[in-house]
Amino acid sequence: MLRLRQVMLDSVRPDDPPGTTAWHTASLPLLRARLADSGDFAAFVVDHPERSGGPGGPGALAALAVGSVEYRIGRADNPGGRVGHVFSVATDPDARRRGYARACVTELLAWLRASGASHVDLNASAEAEPLYASLGFVRKPDPAMRLRF
Numbered sequence: 001m002l003r004l005r006q007v008m009l010d011s012v013r014p015d016d017p018p019g020t021t022a023w024h025t026a027s028l029p030l031l032r033a034r035l036a037d038s039g040d041f042a043a044f045v046v047d048h049p050e051r052s053g054g055p056g057g058p059g060a061l062a063a064l065a066v067g068s069v070e071y072r073i074g075r076a077d078n079p080g081g082r083v084g085h086v087f088s089v090a091t092d093p094d095a096r097r098r099g100y101a102r103a104c105v106t107e108l109l110a111w112l113r114a115s116g117a118s119h120v121d122l123n124a125s126a127e128a129e130p131l132y133a134s135l136g137f138v139r140k141p142d143p144a145m146r147l148r149f
Contacts, residue, residue, distance in 0.1 A: 084117030
């Protein structure tokens with residue numbers, strides 16, 4: 001999963017040094033813990049049909065879609081306050097154009113709906129936008145801001 005997340009990061013964050021993987025060691029135990037406590041966090045994957053041996057070896061993934069459900073205080077169009085988030089959608093470069101990301105995202109959306117999310121947010125790269133648009137996502141004005149610690 002971290003390998004595919006790196007593929008996604010390398011494609012959408014051109015200012016970051018490509019292939020920087022030092023963070024994987026610190027991230028892996030946290031990812032495993034979140035997946036084990038899957039109440040509000042889920043990942044859907046497709047196994048790579050052609051890879052064997054090495055880092056892309058047995059159990060290598062062709063595609064990945066990760067999401068979570070977050071609670072926010074309700075409002076008129078979402079009284080329950082549950083919001084879905086899709087992130088870390090990635091496909092191995094040699095497995096693209098086979099519908100793997102679509103399959104992962106479709107299953108993730110079903111899980112988010114079953115988890116009570118009234119709507120789902122995501123950030124889309126230009127390359128991925130047609131996939132999301134075909135699934136019903138629309139662009140929205142984004143007043144988001146960020147503070148880094």
